[in-house]
Amino acid sequence: MELNQRRTSLLLLLLFLVFKIVFQYTVVNPAYDLHRDEYLHLDMGYHLAAGYLSVPPFTAFNSLLVRWLGGGEFWVRFFPALYGALTMVVIWRMVCFLGGGLYAQALALTVFVCSAFSRLNVLYQPNSFDVLTWALICWLMMRYLQSQQGKWLLWTGVVAGIGLLNKYTVAVLLAGWLAALLLSSHRRIFRERDLYLGALIALVLAAPNLIWQVQQGFPVLHHMNELVATQLVHVDRMDFVTDQFIFFLGGAFLIVAAFAGLLFYWPYRLYRVVLLMYVLVILLLVYMRAKSYYALGLYPVLIAFGCAYWERVFRNGWNRYLRVLWLAVVVVPFVYLLNVVFPVLGPDQAREKGAKFAALGMLRWEDGKKHALPQDFADMLGWKEAAQLVMQAWQRIPEQARKNTLVICDNYGQAGAVNYFNRGRMPAAVSFSADYVYWFPKLDTLQYIVLLGNEPSEGYRPLIGRMEVVGTVQDALAREYGASVYLLSGLSPQVPVLLKKGVQEKQQSYHWKQGERR
Structure with missing residues (x-):
């Protein structure tokens, strides 16, 4: 019986992964070209270095792989879809670790697909791999909190080091985790030798880029100052907070369920530091006037907690018959907004749907002004x-x-x-x-x-x-x-x-x- 259940679980996961990758190809209208950022990232594959002005070197080596595979749009779109699919595997494992069954796992992956993550996975940018890195770090920390085994801290160092070679925002997550651990009953972790060995591993892995930054006079700081002056200055802090729920449309109730489970469900008491970490990272990002999607990496772990807890709430009695309803609550709003969230419609058709875009705040560009199309769509034309x-x-x-x-x-x-x-x-x-x-x-x-x-x-x-x-x-x-x-x-x-x-x-x-x- 257990073997059959395991096979069913793996088959369901495989179906979700195949659907996810195929889905990412079907939501981009052929009328659009690649995005402006994608062209820059692809060109980095012809100029390999230990660092670049806007991103660390991981993207360049990924672009080299795209180039070896032929460089066509199929492969450009494949890698963000792949990283999204791998994030789904991490969520699947988290739900299983928390005692969730097939329903909780299916619900979690449905929420992931029917959310801003799928929009993020359309573009060949460092963001998709960044979310995967954040999810892995949270997963490894959960394993450490449960087992107290130092090997999980060492693996966290490996993932953090690789993550820093992809995008520097990983440092915000690490700062949030360290501060949350220090403020919680888990502060004894700072007496663990493996914590510092993990930090050393991360430092060694990120060293080529750190050395490059020193040699080049820390261009990342110039880039950040430029970003603040030209883009982040237009970010409304309240919009940042509101977007955290808009990201999940009908699935937002499961993020609330994660908060409730971490606060009130006794078996989750060991992991309440996750909630503290979330609050600290959000506060830090709000203070920095960061773009709202910078926080997306926080949500794979909350999706896992929310769906595992929701399954427990609706496990017995007549409540279990509502399970299909909750899946519908997640899927239906997403399907309704599919042609707005993604560049499914041609440019002229999208312009005609301007009211829908405006309602979601998608017509405001980084210059703070409203335009006829969402900025990402306009950046894929001409x-x-x-x-x-x-x-x-x-x-x-x-x-x-x-x-x-x-x-x-x-x-x-x-x-x-x-x-x-x-x-x-x-x-x-x-x-x-x-x-x-x-x-x-x-x-x-x-x-x-x-x-x-x-x-x-x-x-x-x-x-x-x-x-x-x-x-x-x-x-x-x-x-x-x-x-x-x-x-x-x-x-x-x-x-x-x-x-x-x-x-x-x-x-x-x-x-x-x-x-x-x-």
Whole structure:
């Protein structure tokens, strides 16, 4: 009997995992290109290093794997879906560990699929692996709290070290756990040698990136300051708190159930520190004006507690007949909002559904203003069109002059998209934006410049003999709408000199101390 139940459990898990990965491919309309951030992350696979301005190196090596697999959109979308599926495995194990049965496990994975996690798993960004890392750390800490075996602290160090190589927000979770343990009856953990060995393991694993940060003058601090000034300043702290429940739509009651179970269900008393950790991390993120999705990694463990507890509440008597109802409460609102939460509809259809998007607060961009489409949707439009215009400009350049041509873009999304669609047929595009400032070719002699973005600044115009407008991005719903491609020729010898100087100054500005002085 137990063997049959185990087989049924594994089969159900497998069905959920297959559904999850297939689902991630079906919720993106073919009318959309990749997201601007995805193009940058993919380009990192061609410039392997121990660190980058915006992210640690894990994403670059993941991009190298995508490249080895062919680099197509299928593989770009596969990895976030895979990391989401692996997070589901962790939740499944948590529920089982807490004594939950098949219903609790199925309910937990249904909540995960029918939530913001699936939206997160659409994009090739560090976030999906970050959530997996947070879930694993919470799972390992639960194992330690239950067994008091130091090996779980060592494994936590391994996961934390790898997590720090993916995204620095893991440090917020670790700070929350340490503070919660210190304030709880579990403070004796600070007398455990394995806690410090685990910390040493994490430090060793993250050391290549830490050394890179030191050598480069801590560009992560410059990036954080820039992020605060341009994006986080527009984050409303109350919106952050509200979003924590909007993330789960109909499944939000199970997060409340997790709070109730941790507070009042006696067998969970050992794990009440999880609730304290959650509160501390949320308070820290609110103080930092962090984006609301930064907290998503906290919820796999709460989903596990909530679903295991809910199953116990509705286990006996007539209550058990309500189990189908609770699944419906989770699924129905998600299905209703499917074409709003995901880029299922084409851009024009999505614009017509503006009221739905507005009701969920999805039309407000990081600039604090409302637009016709959600920012993520607009960030997935116009890239192929822009890359084709750049290729048209490139083809107008005499073949003998192409070796002395620079392709430069206004932002990292443009540069990444040009490289994604045109790689191998023309030189790699660069930009003064993000990591591209480190990837400039040698600037000795320039005969032509292909420029994507705004027209040259006034300081450069006297140094340009001829400026030809090749074309302009026409997709009015794209964030890149109006960006033009210029073919510049008859360049003064001063142009490469000024560009070199600009590159050096931009690179120096990323050194935190120098950037602060500037």
